[in-house]
Amino acid sequence: MKRADDPTIDYRKLVRDGYDRCSAAFSSARAHEQAPELELLLEVLEPGARVLDVGCGAGLPVAQVLARRGRVTGVDLSAEQIRRARENVPAGEFIESDIMAVDFSDASFDAIVSFYAVFHLPREEHQELFARLHRWLRPGGHLLATVARFREDAYTEDDFFGVTMYRSNWSREDYERMLVELGFELLATRTLGHGYGDAPERRPEAHPLLFARKRQ
Secondary structure, eight states: OOOHHHHHHHHHHHHHHHHEEEEEEHHHHHHHHGGGGGHHHHHTOTOEEEEEETTOOTTTTHHHHHHHEEEEEEEEEEHHHHHHHHOOTTTTTEEOHHHHHHHHOOOOEEEEEEEOOOGGGGGGHHHHHHHHHHHEEEEEEEEEEEEOSSSSSEEEEETTTTTEEEEEOOOHHHHHHHHHHHTTTEEEEEEOOOOSSOOTTOOOOOOEEEEEEEOO
């Protein structure tokens, strides 16, 4: 790991270009998962629900599962990941964009999900990101997102499916406090692995999964 504090590096571009280059390997690893992370949401999601997938990647498995239940919109920074998502989930709508550069009308979605994506944004933007998600949810709508266990200054890792990748995060307790302050009710917390199936080359990881509801 290396501190990500070089002012000459565009870390957003690093994330975008990294996923463009590793899309095939990353998508293959994710495709073998059965989306166990969605169980909490699927129990309460009504047929035809409008769902936003933040950092949707190539659409497998999450957007694919959500599209069977309702109308899914995915947003991802990587052009190659979005291209694959459109092929993999033709029923979905997919937008190539930085999530901080796109906007939706208030109460546009019944649920919002984000898996293994928040930490690719500078942590100084995370509260604003969750404030946006809160605004885009209808009252009573649900949020399901993976976050990090510990506070970590921004850093890069050189072994992410063969590319350099950027991460930055607060702790689980920070995120829980952030959501409550923004107007969410925390419903459940679980722990997930790295989300890449049984990929033997990936080191073990543990990601808190937060399930919350926008207060009425």
